[in-house]
Amino acid sequence: MAGKFITLEGGEGVGKTTNIEFIKEYFLQLNIPVVVTREPGGTPIAETLRKILLAKHEETISGQTELLLMFAARSQHLSEVIYPNLKKGNWVLCDRFTDATYAYQGGGRKVADNKIACLENLVQGDFRPDLTLLLDAPVEVGLVRAKTRNELDRFEMEQIDFFKSVRETYLNRAKQYPERIKIIQADQVLEQVQKQIAEQLEQIVKGND
Ligand code: TMP
16 A cells, blocks of 8 residues: 555544544645544445444444444444555555444454454455554543533443443553554643654654655
8 A cells, every 4th residue: 555544543532533633734834635524434335334333323333233334334434545545656545444443443342353354355365554543531531522522422322341341452452562652641632642643643654654
């Protein structure tokens, strides 16, 4: 692939939106063409699946159904947006990707990791992000922020233990893949958070020269 694939991860309310903008600007100032996208979503069909995933329904959605819908959206997103852009030499900055599936469907919903890994291989082969920035903050801090924003979606309505498992799974993955997943302490003032992010971006830009 000619471009780099960068993902941003973290629990609810850790400041992904603000920092996505910062990262985009960072690359644009270096004249690196960057496309910003998100999961679940990023194409019309994948955005329709997102609506189903985030809405509250009378009918229960099992962890396995949720998992399959996440990967259906991802498959569409990869073939329509991520791969074509990377091939053209654009960098792709994605708000969440498969680490979120391990954290939310695995850690949160307790779907077995081997099921997730099986779909990951089916949908992505050995394609993985070049860099993942994990915005980490205590669950309580993020939830207070998330809850003041707007009406809660199906995930945001979960209990604190769900989000504690999500956070723990993310942190375990960062330990498992230290070369790829970089932890950003997100419970600091914005300037400090962005300083940590910039340090990581500098590394990946340097490595690309
Ligand atoms: P967002 O609020 O960060 O846009 O993400 C939407 C929700 O989707 C968020 O609560 C996390 C959840 N999610 C999963 O459960 N699994 C996934 O694979 C992805 C990409 C998101």
